[in-house]
Amino acid sequence: MESQQPDQGTAEGRSRFYAIYVTGGYEERVVAVLAERARTLQLDVRSLVYSPDLKGVVFVEVGDVKDLYYVIRGVRNIKRRRPTAVNVDDILKLIRPPVAAAPVAKGDTIQVIGGPFKGMMGRIVDVRKGEVDVNLLEGDSKILVTIPIDQVKPLSKEERQGQS
Known part of the structure; x- marks a missing residue:
């Protein structure tokens, strides 16, 4: 039918x-x-x-x-x-409401997932509304950059050990 x-x-x-x-x-x-x-x-x-x-x-x-x-x-x-x-x-x-960014805190190790520093790893120095200050861990010099919070992803302990 x-x-x-x-x-x-x-x-x-x-x-x-x-x-x-x-x-x-x-x-x-x-x-x-x-x-x-x-x-x-x-x-x-x-x-x-x-x-x-x-x-x-x-x-x-x-x-x-x-x-x-x-x-x-x-x-x-x-x-x-x-x-x-x-x-x-x-x-x-x-x-649609924007997707919430992953929670990050001062001292976390992160990976940049967007923008000009995409793929680089860093450590968070400061967290402000909508953006974070990150010390990039790539290369010999420590570079401090400000990145929008939705362009960073916190790394788990396993991911950090795998990257080292």
Whole structure:
């Protein structure tokens, strides 16, 4: 027996994602107005998303693009009346929370995993918000560099012994 799934070409089956450009700082207000209009007019607006880090853009998921044009018609603070189609993967990159960096402390031996010192080992001298001061252990001279905390990885005792 075949399962009955909505046709991917119809409005019920497939979502489309669009970026709407709004006046910077008004993203939350525009989302509230669009949500209320979609509810009142019973339009197929499935989600409204904005990121505080991305000023001037609101993302809308709709089943039918005609519903999008109805919901944005006449709304203040929308800069362009032509929404831009976007890929869902691009939206997820923007709204996912950043991955927490591995916990490091003063005196830890680390390996640099990004930036110009990638692959080098070092010892942490100081930890500040978002960055660490590292004494690089490569070569004869001790070089003190400041590196973003997300570009370092603490080494376990086994890894340190294997590198020596």
